[in-house]
Each structure stands twice: as C-alpha cells, then as structure tokens.
Amino acid sequence: MSRAVTEGASEDDARSQVEDVLLPFDLPLEKLCEVSKRLDENLTKGLTKETHDKASVKMLPTFVRDTPDGTENGDFLALDLGGTNVRVLHVRVEENLQNLLYKKPIPEYIKKGKVEELFNYIADVLAESLKELELKEKVLPLGFSCSFPCEQKDIDKANLIRWTKGFACSGGVGCDVVKLLKEAIKRKEESEEHNLFQVYKIQPVAILNDTVGTMMSCPYKDQSCEIGLIIGTGTNACYMEEMRDVKRVEGDEGRMCINTEWGGFGDGDDGSLQDVRTEFDKKVDLSSSNQGVHTFEKMISGMYLGELARLVLIEMTEKNLLFGGKGSKALSTPYSFKTPFISEIEKENTGLKRAQEILKDLGLSAKQKDCEIVQQVCETISTRSAQLCGAALAAVANRIRNNRGLSHFSTTVGVDGAVYAQHPHYSDRLQKTVQKLAPNCTITFVKTEDGSGNGAAMAAAVVKRLKRKKSTSSFLK
Incomplete structure (x- = not known):
C-alpha cells in the first residue's frame, strides 16, 4: 500500500x-x-x-431447474423491469442475436401510483416494441426479469415482497407480478380493435431476478x-x-x-x-x-x-x-x-x-x-x-x-x-x-452481458426445452 x-x-x-x-x-x-x-x-x-x-x-427457490445446454433455439422476448427503465429485447438463441427493441423510462408518477397503472405502462411499452418485429403469427415465449424482491411459487409465479428503488405503488405487495402482467396485456387487447398482442402471441413462461439472469445468460457459451x-x-x-x-x-x-x-x-x-x-x-x-x-x-x-x-x-x-x-x-x-x-x-x-x-x-x-x-x-x-x-x-x-x-x-x-x-x-x-x-x-x-435481459430470454428458452422433453417422454410412454 x-x-x-x-x-x-x-x-x-x-x-x-x-x-x-x-x-x-x-x-x-x-x-x-x-x-x-x-x-x-x-x-x-x-x-x-x-x-x-x-x-x-x-x-x-427460483424454480429454474436447469441451465442452457446449447440445444435451445427459437425466438424469445425478454422484459426487463428495472429501477429506471422498462426494456424489451428480442433474442434469437441459435444465432446468438440480441436486439434491444425498446427502452422507456418509468415516470415518477407511475412509480408512486396504483400497481395497475404501472403494469398498464409496461404493457404499453411491450406493445410499442412489437412494432419492430417481423415474427407475426409466432408464439413468443417471454422471460420476465423483475428487479424487486419476490417470493417465487413456480417458474412463472412470483409474489412481490416489497418495493425498492424508489417505487411505492399501491396494491402490489403480495401480488403475483406475472399475473399482473398478464392482466395488463389482456386489458390492452380489449382496449384496442387491432391490437398487436393479437398478432404477436406473447406467452410469459419464466420470471427471474437479475442475479439468476446473470447465471442463465452465461451457459449458452x-x-x-x-x-x-x-x-x-x-x-x-x-x-x-x-x-x-x-x-x-x-x-x-x-x-x-x-x-x-x-x-x-x-x-x-x-x-x-x-x-x-x-x-x-x-x-x-x-x-x-x-x-x-x-x-x-x-x-x-x-x-x-x-x-x-x-x-x-x-x-x-x-x-x-x-x-x-x-x-x-x-x-x-x-x-x-x-x-x-x-x-x-x-x-x-x-x-x-x-x-x-x-x-x-x-x-x-x-x-x-x-x-x-x-x-x-x-x-x-x-x-x-x-x-x-x-x-x-x-x-x-x-x-x-x-x-x-x-x-x-x-x-x-x-x-x-x-x-x-x-x-x-x-x-x-x-x-x-x-x-x-x-x-x-x-x-x-x-x-x-446484460444478464437481466439476455438471461431472462434464456430462462424462457430452457423452460421451452424442458417442456418439449417432458412432452416427448410422455408420448413415448
């Protein structure tokens, strides 16, 4: 020294x-x-x-039961809810393509408002980002990275423990954040005659925090x-x-x-x-x-x-x-x-x-x-x-x-x-x-690189692989 x-x-x-x-x-x-x-x-x-x-x-427990093994393939979305921004990424796994579709700051009034308003805002950002895609009529599995403390009940179920990072939304603590996202997407679909969600079939399949995303973003390589x-x-x-x-x-x-x-x-x-x-x-x-x-x-x-x-x-x-x-x-x-x-x-x-x-x-x-x-x-x-x-x-x-x-x-x-x-x-x-x-x-x-985004997509890819494997095993029986 x-x-x-x-x-x-x-x-x-x-x-x-x-x-x-x-x-x-x-x-x-x-x-x-x-x-x-x-x-x-x-x-x-x-x-x-x-x-x-x-x-x-x-x-x-995160209910993430495996890491990527290199056989994952397909197109996936990653939704990253951080302390400052909402981001949406498109990840094409087999080509190692990661494309930031949309990034939008979260206004202070949204951070302090009702939890439904926050998730309506997230659904709006998700809908706007889909305009950049040319993957119509495909089912797009979505990995959701939520940077707030959550108690996971399954790979696609997580109850919010508390708000951090300056958020104080009413009505969110104890709620399943994936369910809140699905309900916001449904409200968005019902509010517009020609909604992008009807063209791009979004399927939330995995939720994880940034630490798990960091681990999941690494094993593909x-x-x-x-x-x-x-x-x-x-x-x-x-x-x-x-x-x-x-x-x-x-x-x-x-x-x-x-x-x-x-x-x-x-x-x-x-x-x-x-x-x-x-x-x-x-x-x-x-x-x-x-x-x-x-x-x-x-x-x-x-x-x-x-x-x-x-x-x-x-x-x-x-x-x-x-x-x-x-x-x-x-x-x-x-x-x-x-x-x-x-x-x-x-x-x-x-x-x-x-x-x-x-x-x-x-x-x-x-x-x-x-x-x-x-x-x-x-x-x-x-x-x-x-x-x-x-x-x-x-x-x-x-x-x-x-x-x-x-x-x-x-x-x-x-x-x-x-x-x-x-x-x-x-x-x-x-x-x-x-x-x-x-x-x-x-x-x-x-x-x-960008574990919260790329890792969320990889988690969705692993869930898809494991479900496919389970379905094949059941068929062979």
Whole structure:
C-alpha cells in the first residue's frame, strides 16, 4: 500500500496513525475463513423449513431447474423491469442475436401510483416494441426479469415482497407480478380493435431476478456455469443446489437454482459479521434508509463503498492526518465521495493525478502526500470488499463440491456489476481470495452481458426445452 504523511506529525507517527485508522478493515485469512464458514451455516439455515423464517440469508427457490445446454433455439422476448427503465429485447438463441427493441423510462408518477397503472405502462411499452418485429403469427415465449424482491411459487409465479428503488405503488405487495402482467396485456387487447398482442402471441413462461439472469445468460457459451454473481450497486449470488437439500420445495431429484439474497448476511440477531464490522460500517447503516438490514451488502457493494471511504477521510482529517486538518462542506456531505472515484484513484499511473482532481472538486487542498493516503484508503476499502465477496463465493463453491461428493469441483461464475467490471484490481483480489479459501475448486470468471435481459430470454428458452422433453417422454410412454 502507499505510504504517506502530512504536516503536523513526524513521518513514523503519522504513518502509524493512518495504519491505526485502517487496521479494522484488514481481515487476515483466518478471519475470512471464519466468515466463509458462517455463511455456509446460514445457507443451510435458509434452505431448511424450520429455520428459514429466522434466517438472514433467505435462500429463495427460483424454480429454474436447469441451465442452457446449447440445444435451445427459437425466438424469445425478454422484459426487463428495472429501477429506471422498462426494456424489451428480442433474442434469437441459435444465432446468438440480441436486439434491444425498446427502452422507456418509468415516470415518477407511475412509480408512486396504483400497481395497475404501472403494469398498464409496461404493457404499453411491450406493445410499442412489437412494432419492430417481423415474427407475426409466432408464439413468443417471454422471460420476465423483475428487479424487486419476490417470493417465487413456480417458474412463472412470483409474489412481490416489497418495493425498492424508489417505487411505492399501491396494491402490489403480495401480488403475483406475472399475473399482473398478464392482466395488463389482456386489458390492452380489449382496449384496442387491432391490437398487436393479437398478432404477436406473447406467452410469459419464466420470471427471474437479475442475479439468476446473470447465471442463465452465461451457459449458452459455457455450459459449466452454475453460479451467478452480482457486484454492483448491490450484491447477490445464486447457484444450482441439489433438490434433496431444498427442503421448502417438494421433490429430491435434480437441481434447482437458489437465489441466496446474501446481501442480508449478518442481519438482525444473526451476529455473523459483528466482529468484522467497523465503526464506519455502523455509521453507514445508521444513516441509511434501511437500518439493520442488508448488513453484508453495506460492507461490500457499490452503493456504500464511496461513503465508507468518505467517513474514513473525515476521521483522518479530524486527526490532522489529511489536508492540514481542514475539511470542506462537500466532504461533509453524505455520499459526496462517489464509489467510481475509488476505481479511478486506484488506476495505475493516472490514479494519483485523478485523486488530486477529485479532491479539488470536493473543495479540499490536497498535496501529493494527501493523495497517496487517499489512494491507500481506497485500496483498503475495495480490498476488504473483494475479500469478503471472495469468502462468500468460496462458501458457495465448497458447498456445491461437498454436496456432490467431489474431491475437486470446476465451474464457471457469470459475473455482472459495475464494481467488478470497472475497478482495475477488484477481480484479481476476489479470485485470489477464492483460490485460498476453496483450494479444491477451479473457478473461471466470465463477465456477462446484460444478464437481466439476455438471461431472462434464456430462462424462457430452457423452460421451452424442458417442456418439449417432458412432452416427448410422455408420448413415448
């Protein structure tokens, strides 16, 4: 790490004080191993009927029972309901064609209105997008990617748990979002004499979240992918679990994708992360709009990394270790130090210069040694994030290997998210941690492209393949 000191303290004394502030973020391998084991215990707790309700890691069944095997073919639609936009994509699987048909922002009044108005808006966007297609008289299976927490009841049934991302639609919580979509499409059909839905036969067949979409978008090219990982604004993971261990769903044959919702690891009375949380983590939680929840996510995701760095910089300034002890109004403003700043400041060759520019924009008088300390702060916080994420991923990989009775397990992890994609060293730090904590697993990391869209279409394609296989088997009997 970079070494630097400021005026007002001897070199050794200042260096020691900087290290003291950052020391709580330094996690030795033994502690990371403990975190990994604790998460594994929580995975089991979330899967078990008797303990699920009290589990901080919810382990939600997705009813996705297989990944693409390369035989999928045909035309599919993907509907992506995110926090900002509604998107519709056309995916032709055998040609690996992905075509964004339509993208439309969701107005604020729709986000705060009745849930029927939201889904009417979605149906309008879907209808408008169909004008771009030349696939009339075909049945178009649709994969629906919904970025809000849902409790799935089947591959095409999911009840909304709560609104997030600034939405507050009335009447939606507890409702089946696929049913809401179908009802909106029907209303659209009845309201227009020559409706596109009567020409393009839309058949919603699968619903999934962005994490599952990330996993599903990868295997068409790499069929060994059995884990999906998100490291962006938030963090989450999913993986293919043995059905015999999915106690909340009937059946014990085959596998099912489990949406871990590991961002909640350490929530409530769990206490699994109390010995690794710093005072800065606790401050971030207290100032958040969702106190006491998403404990793990607040320690490692892009939503909070910049704020953690800002709080550390403030403490160092107050200790006269930075900026001659003089802060600024901007630095005192919550979330003014953006997470992308961390990636920019850690870049080789240009990082220190970029630090100087960022600090100047924040109204701070920064010398070279100040920039070096800021770079050290960024490196420390992003490294802890990567190591904690690596410890969690190692828990999942080791679990799969043990469940299958393998001496060695090889798989591919589909990864999406700006923190992983944009940080210059994050992926290396993550992979090194996984290698140390899961030495009997060989893991290949693949950055996916538009998992929420492409993955939703691939999920629909897999459902179609499995239904075709089941129909053929029944006929042969």
